[in-house]
Amino acid sequence: MAPSAKRNNTWALLGASPAGKGVVLFSLLLAVMIGFTNGAGSLFNVLVTGGMWALLAVGLALVFGVMNIPTFAHGESFMVGAYVGFYVFNPMQNYLLDHPNPTLMLLAPLLACLGATLAGAVLGVLTERLAVAPLRRRTKEGWIMNTFLLTAGISFIMINGATIVMGANFKGIPRYYDFHPVEILGIRMSVDRLVALGIAVLIIAALVWFMKWTRTGRAIRAVSQDEMGAQMVGINLNFIHTLTYALATAMAAAAGAALLFMFQAYPTVGHDPNYYAWFVIMLVGFGNIYGAVVGGFIVALLQAATQTYIGIQWADVVPTAVMILILILVPSGIFGSVVKGVHEQS
Amino acid sequence: MLKLENVESGYDFLQVLWDVSFHVDKGEFVALIGPNGAGKTTTLRTIAGMLKPRAGSVLFKDRNIAGVPAYKISRSGISYVSEELNLFTNMTVRENLLMGAYYVPDKRKQHETLDFTYRIFPRLKEREDQLAGTMSGGERKMLAIARGVMANPELLLVDEPSLGLAPNTTMGVFEALLELRKTGVTILLVEQNVHLTLDVTDRAYVIESGRIVMSGASKEMKQDPHVQSAYLGI
Numbered sequence: 001m002a003p004s005a006k007r008n009n010t011w012a013l014l015g016a017s018p019a020g021k022g023v024v025l026f027s028l029l030l031a032v033m034i035g036f037t038n039g040a041g042s043l044f045n046v047l048v049t050g051g052m053w054a055l056l057a058v059g060l061a062l063v064f065g066v067m068n069i070p071t072f073a074h075g076e077s078f079m080v081g082a083y084v085g086f087y088v089f090n091p092m093q094n095y096l097l098d099h100p101n102p103t104l105m106l107l108a109p110l111l112a113c114l115g116a117t118l119a120g121a122v123l124g125v126l127t128e129r130l131a132v133a134p135l136r137r138r139t140k141e142g143w144i145m146n147t148f149l150l151t152a153g154i155s156f157i158m159i160n161g162a163t164i165v166m167g168a169n170f171k172g173i174p175r176y177y178d179f180h181p182v183e184i185l186g187i188r189m190s191v192d193r194l195v196a197l198g199i200a201v202l203i204i205a206a207l208v209w210f211m212k213w214t215r216t217g218r219a220i221r222a223v224s225q226d227e228m229g230a231q232m233v234g235i236n237l238n239f240i241h242t243l244t245y246a247l248a249t250a251m252a253a254a255a256g257a258a259l260l261f262m263f264q265a266y267p268t269v270g271h272d273p274n275y276y277a278w279f280v281i282m283l284v285g286f287g288n289i290y291g292a293v294v295g296g297f298i299v300a301l302l303q304a305a306t307q308t309y310i311g312i313q314w315a316d317v318v319p320t321a322v323m324i325l326i327l328i329l330v331p332s333g334i335f336g337s338v339v340k341g342v343h344e345q346s
Numbered sequence: 347m348l349k350l351e352n353v354e355s356g357y358d359f360l361q362v363l364w365d366v367s368f369h370v371d372k373g374e375f376v377a378l379i380g381p382n383g384a385g386k387t388t389t390l391r392t393i394a395g396m397l398k399p400r401a402g403s404v405l406f407k408d409r410n411i412a413g414v415p416a417y418k419i420s421r422s423g424i425s426y427v428s429e430e431l432n433l434f435t436n437m438t439v440r441e442n443l444l445m446g447a448y449y450v451p452d453k454r455k456q457h458e459t460l461d462f463t464y465r466i467f468p469r470l471k472e473r474e475d476q477l478a479g480t481m482s483g484g485e486r487k488m489l490a491i492a493r494g495v496m497a498n499p500e501l502l503l504v505d506e507p508s509l510g511l512a513p514n515t516t517m518g519v520f521e522a523l524l525e526l527r528k529t530g531v532t533i534l535l536v537e538q539n540v541h542l543t544l545d546v547t548d549r550a551y552v553i554e555s556g557r558i559v560m561s562g563a564s565k566e567m568k569q570d571p572h573v574q575s576a577y578l579g580i
Contacts, residue, residue, distance in 0.1 A: 232427075
């Protein structure tokens with residue numbers, strides 16, 4: 001009888017191999033070291049960045065796990081979120097300069113994020129219905145390569161479309177909240193970052209609750225394990241596919257808006273976030289959602305550690321090198337890939 | 347209840363069914379037997395909506411369901427238990443069963459059906475919290491059939507339940523099907539194990555090369571010389 005026949009602890013939930021446990025423990029050690037070197041404030045920043053990578057990576061894991069699509073247009077959802085956040089927040093901010101209103105001041109950034117999330121969802125529905133579903137109807141052969149190319153093409157169109165429509169200028173805001181940094185447990189935290197972290201935690205928690213406790217969430221999990229089985233129990237595949245894709249794009253857009261104060265909005269803003277989200281996925285294993293959450297923080301730690309101990313110029317090099325090592329040594333990711341169900345007879 | 351009329355069906359590149367007509371009446375336990383590649387699985391898949399027939403009609407309770415998407419057919423009283431089982435391997439037995447009742451709206455009804463299912467398949471209750479992917483072949487088949495039952499179907503389509511199973515386990519599966527039949531479920535069974543099939547079913551059809559070549563009461567079919575030489579090795 002297989003030892004992991006029953007799921008009953010967090011390690012198993014993550015699917016952690018010995019490599020996985022090692023990496024997590026190493027990361028915790030790294031976090032402590034950075035905390036001592038740079039002060040606890042830098043750990044807070046790692047938390048914020050980690051939360052954002054987690055948000056992006058979870059969407060990626062979802063789309064790959066359920067639809068088997070390695071989407072490279074994920075960064076563009078981030079970009080759309082950033083733009084929508086800007087265009088929702090900016091007019092409100094201008095209005096507030098002449099008509100100060102405490103409630104609106106508190107709500108405006110949240111409304112910007114909400115608007116971005118909705119826009120992201122609409123973008124996801126449109127993309128899936130117009131580009132992905134027709135491909136699925138036509139053929140399942142070469143699916144991974146086809147969808148990779150498809151999403152790369154969508155990314156290309158969106159970046160250039162944004163450049164044409166919006167212009168290549170950076171559209172940014174200095175800050176969302178005009179408050180002094182808050183001090184909690186002796187750590188100074190900028191309110192913007194605190195709110196961004198809060199949004200990330202909220203969205204991820206809501207998604208986990210949704211996947212675990214709702215009927216539709218269970219349906220999504222079923223589709224990710226066996227599509228034909230899902231049809232056999234009466235699940236509408238098309239609906240689930242559209243929903244999953246829209247969830248992923250909505251989450252990425254939310255991240256884009258939440259981090260507007262950090263990243264600003266411009267056509268290629270999604271490039272780095274996409275890259276790091278993919279790095280998280282390759283690190284933890286494809287389709288593994290819980291792993292993606294943890295992985296987001298690990299990658300953020302890695303970035304911070306590189307900046308602290310090696311130098312900011314190496315900020316991209318070291319994570320890339322680590323990714324290459326992972327692909328060579330533990331290709332299914334440190335937390336194990338979650339692949340679709342195995343068939344009885346092929 | 348179920349009536350196929352001159353159905354032609356197949357896959358993109360290959361037509362498998364050339365002229366399939368048969369019927370299953372309410373409460374019957376009917377078998378579809380034939381050699382490998384004859385089109386047994388294709389027939390079930392066509393009824394279940396996984397395949398769209400090129401010609402002919404599939405009448406369920408006098409309504410033509412040919413071409414209706416699979417998930418809608420699952421929701422309208424036909425449960426399909428595939429040869430590959432298509433279980434949710436990362437979910438427990440209980441979770442798989444509850445997923446079978448996905449389209450049953452009432453939580454209480456779901457649990458009533460669960461209790462009923464556990465009575466027919468007691469082994470599944472013992473392994474309630476076990477991951478489906480870690481169970482033995484026979485248990486997985488039981489689970490697949492049980493999951494189909496969870497939807498309270500009027501018609502149950504079962505594809506080769508005995509394949510790969512030891513004789514004892516096969517008996518267990520067939521006994522469970524007979525139990526189900528007693529509760530009023532109509533069953534269409536596709537099988538290669540002709541011997542046992544003709545013992546438990548009411549009627550049988552023989553399909554060869556995509557056409558129905560013989561039909562009759564199972565007891566009589568067992569005595570038929572063609573069936574005996576081709577399928578019973580007599």
